Amino acid sequence: MAVIKPLKPSHQLQLFRALSARKEFSLEESQYFHSLQKGYEGEKRWQEYLKELPPEIPILYDLTLNINHTTFQIDALIIYQQHITFFEVKNYSGNFTSQDRHWYHSTDKEIKNPSIQIERNETLIRQFFKQHHLHLTFDYLLIFVNSEFMLYDATPRKNLILPPQIPSLIKKLKQISHTPTIHHTKIIQTLLSHQTEQPLFVIPDYTYHDVAKGLFCKKCNQRMERMANRNRMICTSCKTVYSFESALLNLIDEFSILFAPMRITNQVIYEWCNRIISKSTIRRVLGHHYALKGNGRGAYYEKRIKHIKANEEVDQ
Template structure:
């Protein structure tokens, strides 16, 4: 079973929020495209795992673990009574060749050696095990989930370290076999992993306000050309209608990732949405969807949810219903 949601990476949420409000530089476009591709690979991995079933095991997705004061990110950790298997997911497409330890992807050299990365990750998990004075197995595989990826190597031992798309179902099916279970030992390992989980400490992107277009935009087509009504805004371009609350939840989420380490105040949010929703409505929804921190006369707010998708899932079910009705109306 999946123990946690796989949420979009912080960097992806940052670039998506940025792309709506400014033109990205070539480098930003490249970064966004790479992160998007990586995330799509992870979602594909999850989908195939869902299809083959994972009831006998515990799976952690996209976690940062603080082990012996150094923090490592793991795409997927598979826990059973036998131990931990780390899966590094690489959504590469095209032809990959590894000769004498050098990686070439579509005839371009890759500087980040995936095997070294995997070794480091597995080594960290061994450190974690040793610090807990336990004795479970730790191993790892690199997973290439794309069906348009081919792999060639002059070192036959490399094949033991990777799983291609053609072998992915069989690889997952082994976790369904008799003898694989998540009993006391797996629970014990799971508690060790959970105790090491920390927030992503490496995210340090921040938007330059001068570049940004302020205001609200259509959730369907991204247009800022909206027609304001009392309780909702409708898009003059595509006709989509969303209520004030939906717009504010999206704006707060964008704000969170564009200015990750900066406090959000009512005034800074009003500036961000170009005062398109009246101040009393903004106040009401800030109180409903954020935690308030008071310092003297100034209040700061932190979003209660991870991102907009999470907010829509968790906040009252009435919310999307209202949007739908408005679209139909």
């Protein structure tokens, strides 16, 4: 597969993750965070399936587009010779019932009908294609990736794919050939160049002063502490070990997500890590991965190169 736009956590999910160890969420925030996490896990599961496709097939994940002042999101798409397939991925689990375009969980709670979302997006995609003179047919599949999902009383729909149907769908997709052309390049460039910001549906309430400072484990959100006589940090709960560098890069990434307007300085990061790591170490890491701007008391750092994965860990 040729991944043109890779799958990444949304900005909102990154924000909630950065906050999750540093403040107590309200019930609404906790539920929304769980929904974001579960949705992203479903998209990652679908990504694993699409890895089976031939290497020449272009794949784009997480597109947010706008047409006529209306924003819509696409979980994934693949481009074939004369056709595009869009995917809406759901990670629902449990028993659901569909009746007269209404969907219900086994608890009798009504949920949004995802088929209606598909219909809305199909209309917007047609408008987008027409406005940008893109001439390919498309279909839109609703994929349920969780093996614990069950839907009852559903009217048969060719665009609704239940978990047991996924292997046969992937087998079918693998058999379709693709030879890239200039027209395909135009389609990809048009989609990428019209990206817009994802809407923030729930914005957690926080300030710099009311969130916890320090270094937290990326795996379990528990505090980390320095290992005796080693330039390492260890999680107090799951015992995952991080180098000072990877721990600091995690910390700086979280700070940048939560407090984007604030400038990154040696002193700011020293306070943000709760003074656990020395200023000299922080200065070294910032100097290696960030560009120093200005001088004297007004100096600050900006990211200049792609650094190692922030959640990289070292062997214990």
